[in-house]
Amino acid sequence: MADIAIxxxxxxxxxxxxxxxxxxxxxxxxxxxxxxxxxxxxYAAGSDRHLLNVRAHAMGLFAGSExxxxxxxxxxxxxxxxxxxxxRGLFGDFIEAQVRSCADQALQQGRQFQIHxxxxxxxxxxxxxxxxxxxxxxVLIKADAVVLALGALAPRPLxxxxxxxxxSGAYVLDPWRIARREPAPHRVLVIGTGLTAVDTLxxxxxxxxxxxxxxxxxxxxxxxxHTALPLAPYARQSALNTALLACENPLAMLRxxxxxxxxxxxxxxxxxxxxxxxxxxxxxxxxxAQQRRQFLRHLRWLWEAARHRVxxxxxxxxxxxxxxxxxxxxxxxxxxxxxxxPLQVSVRHRATQQLDxxxxxxVIQATGLDTAVAFTEHTLLSRLLRDGLATPDPLQLGVAAxxxxxxxxxxxxxxxxxxAIGALLRGNLWECSAMAExxxxxxxxxxxxxxxxAQVPRESAITARPALAP
Numbered sequence: 131m132a133d134i135a136i137x138x139x140x141x142x143x144x145x146x147x148x149x150x151x152x153x154x155x156x157x158x159x160x161x162x163x164x165x166x167x168x169x170x171x172x173y174a175a176g177s178d179r180h181l182l183n184v185r186a187h188a189m190g191l192f193a194g195s196e197x198x199x200x201x202x203x204x205x206x207x208x209x210x211x212x213x214x215x216x217x218r219g220l221f222g223d224f225i226e227a228q229v230r231s232c233a234d235q236a237l238q239q240g241r242q243f244q245i246h247x248x249x250x251x252x253x254x255x256x257x258x259x260x261x262x263x264x265x266x267x268x269v270l271i272k273a274d275a276v277v278l279a280l281g282a283l284a285p286r287p288l289x290x291x292x293x294x295x296x297x298s299g300a301y302v303l304d305p306w307r308i309a310r311r312e313p314a315p316h317r318v319l320v321i322g323t324g325l326t327a328v329d330t331l332x333x334x335x336x337x338x339x340x341x342x343x344x345x346x347x348x349x350x351x352x353x354x355x356h357t358a359l360p361l362a363p364y365a366r367q368s369a370l371n372t373a374l375l376a377c378e379n380p381l382a383m384l385r386x387x388x389x390x391x392x393x394x395x396x397x398x399x400x401x402x403x404x405x406x407x408x409x410x411x412x413x414x415x416x417x418x419a420q421q422r423r424q425f426l427r428h429l430r431w432l433w434e435a436a437r438h439r440v441x442x443x444x445x446x447x448x449x450x451x452x453x454x455x456x457x458x459x460x461x462x463x464x465x466x467x468x469x470x471x472p473l474q475v476s477v478r479h480r481a482t483q484q485l486d487x488x489x490x491x492x493v494i495q496a497t498g499l500d501t502a503v504a505f506t507e508h509t510l511l512s513r514l515l516r517d518g519l520a521t522p523d524p525l526q527l528g529v530a531a532x533x534x535x536x537x538x539x540x541x542x543x544x545x546x547x548x549x550a551i552g553a554l555l556r557g558n559l560w561e562c563s564a565m566a567e568x569x570x571x572x573x574x575x576x577x578x579x580x581x582x583x584a585q586v587p588r589e590s591a592i593t594a595r596p597a598l599a600p
Contacts, residue, residue, distance in 0.1 A: 131156055134579050135263050135271055137250045137510065138162070138279030140170025142552035142568045144225050145191050146277060147243075148232040149576035157243040158271050160250045160263065167245055168229045170281055171306055173222030179332040180218045181441040183325060183353075185360065187212030189221055189565060191228045193573040199224050213359060215441035246271070251509050253519060253548070260547060275547040275579050277535075282499040282553050282563075283506045288321070290476075291467040295493075300471030305330040305496040314338045315491035319475055321464060322496040323347040324434060328444055330496040335451060343457045344488060346477065347497075349431045350461025353438055354400070355445040361398050366390065367405035374406065374413060380425045383413065403436055407566070414560035415533065419524055426525065437561075462486070467493060499563065501556050502526035519545050523557025531558045535575060551575060 132155045136143045139161030147168075150157045161167040182189060186203055190196035202224045203210045210216065236243055252264040253276055263271045285303045287296055295301045302308055305326060318334045318341050320327050331343055345352075364370070370390050377383045387406075391399050406413075417425065425433075440448075451457035462477035465485070475488045503511050504522040511529075514520040518540035521530045529550055530538040539545040551571050553563040561567060 132275065132580055133158065133260070133273045135160060135250075135261070135273035135276045136279055137263070137276065138281060138552075139167045140279065140281045140552075141168060141173060141191070141225055141565060142170075142281065142572065143279035144168035144229050145565075145569050145572035146279060146551060146576060148192055148228065149572045150580055151232050151236045151241055151243060153576055153580035154241060155576070155580045156241075158246065158263075158273060159243065160246045160248065160265065160271070162249045163247060167247075168225040169222040172281075173218050173225060174306065176219050176306070177329075177333050177336060178217045178219065179336060179444070179447070180329045181215045181444055182218055182221060183215065183356065183439060183441055184565070185212065185356075186210060186214045186216050189216075189224075191225055191565070191569060193569045198228075202227065215356070215443065249509065252513050253510070254517075255519070275549065277575065277579075278510075278529075278537075278548075278550040278554060279552055280508070280511070280550075280554060283501060283503070283508055283511070285495060285497070285500050286502070286505060288464060288467070288495065288497075290464050295467045295469055295473050298469065298471040298473065300469070300473050300490075300492055301467060302492065302494045305333075305494050308333070308337075308494065310337075311492065315341050317342045317344065317472075317490045318492045318494065319344040319346070319473075319488060319490035320494045320496050321346060322498060323350060323352050323459065324496075324498045325353055325438055325440065326498045327496040328352060328440055328448065330494055331451075331457065332444065332447055334494070335447075335456070343451065344460065344490065345457065346460040346462050346464070346475075346488075347431075348461065348463055348480065349435075350459050350480065351431065351435050352445075352448060352459070353435050353440040356439045356442055357398065357400065358442055361401035361404070364390070364394070364397050364402040364405050366394070367402065370402065371406060371409050375409060375416070377413075377416070379421050380417065380429060384429070400436075400439070407561075410561045411533075411559040411567075415558070422525055460488075499553055499556075501528040501553050503529055503554070515540075519548060525557055527557035527560075528554040529557070531555055533558060534578070535571065549575060549579075 134150055134155050135158045136146050137160045147157055147159045186200045188196055189199040200212050203216055203220055248265040248267050250263050251266050254262045256262055260274045261276050287303055320330050323345050327345055334343055373386050374383050390402055461480040464477055466476040468474050472489050472491045473493050477486050520537050521540050523530050531550055532544060535549040535551055537545045537548045552568055555562045
């Protein structure tokens with residue numbers, strides 16, 4: 131029976147935890163100091179205005195169990211439909227319930243697991259195979275394999291932000307942790323226009339009803355909107371996907387997509403894009419480093435706005451604020467953020483290239499996922515890089531890894547038994563942080579790991595030992 135350690139207390143860790151328990155593995159889930167294991171940042175209890183950007187019937191924690199969230203939601207909220215976009219916090223409640231159910235069932239069946247409410251600070255290979263994971267309190271956990279399910283890293287300030295601005299308290303790095311402010315800000319400026327920024331703007335509008343809101347990003351483009359009802363699949367999706375997989379560069383792929391849209395004017399482009407989802411990781415792996423760099427520089431903003439769309443209710447709320455004149459949106463590059471509060475944000479407008487300065491009582495950085503591990507101060511990841519057990523993706527999209535999630539070490543070799551799941555694999559898979567991809571990856575990884583060394587029992591999975599040398 132294999133001992134598996136999962137490091138990370140978010141949804142990816144919860145999905146893998148359940149999948150491994152079902153397969154009889156001995157699981158050590160190292161969740162950190164989270165109050166509730168499994169919710170993570172994405173599904174923490176927050177405003178009911180923070181909506182999922184996936185319809186209720188398609189959400190689920192485990193592969194093949196998508197309908198379970200809809201059943202759960204229907205017991206909590208009257209009149210819920212499968213096509214609804216429900217609050218993110220409600221899905222967090224569902225994850226919490228699923229984790230409890232998996233744990234209760236495992237206990238009834240005599241399966242072994244432990245949930246550790248501490249941070250992992252070091253991973254060390256053992257001479258006889260497997261790893262020792264050191265927790266912050268000094269406990270060592272032996273495991274045949276270790277999976278990093280860390281999600282996105284803590285946000286880092288933009289280079290343009292001065293020390294004075296950071297120390298002022300008027301610049302907020304984490305949009306999910308905004309302290310109450312007295313007096314209320316007159317103007318709130320949000321850097322970013324993606325999904326995180328949308329939720330941040332909706333929260334700010336609710337918290338400070340009289341505040342003027344400003345959002346800015348290089349392209350000044352909010353995510354496109356989901357249709358109210360599901361779209362019919364694109365009739366020629368299979369042929370398009372085959373053509374795309376034969377392309378050698380992003381420009382050729384873009385031309386095929388554009389031609390398909392032009393040839394089928396009655397087909398909504400969103401159904402065509404959604405039909406590409408099963409092959410997106412394969413398309414990404416076909417690109418070399420230079421082509422990926424070009425995509426990130428020129429097409430990333432458009433792809434993310436079109437691919438990761440916003441719920442209709444959220445889009446309507448933004449439109450209402452724009453029409454009322456309460457919300458302004460700028461397509462501009464941030465050149466500097468300075469001051470002691472209010473802050474002065476220096477920008478260059480995209481259309482005119484003119485320089486401008488925007489004042490704000492509060493500036494919130496809401497630029498989305500940060501997976502640049504080479505620059506992180508995350509204790510465990512920093513140590514893995516120093517020890518040569520992991521290496522950054524060349525484009526700073528996470529860690530370098532094999533398609534199955536197994537990490538590459540500093541020598542470019544597979545680090546056997548050390549895996550990642552979720553956002554840290556963006557460099558290898560590009561799209562891997564949504565629940566649809568995470569639950570499939572968790573199922574596949576659990577199948578792989580649960581059988582490893584199953585006939586080699588360990589003398590003890592948890593050993594109280596002195597901490598490893600720093």
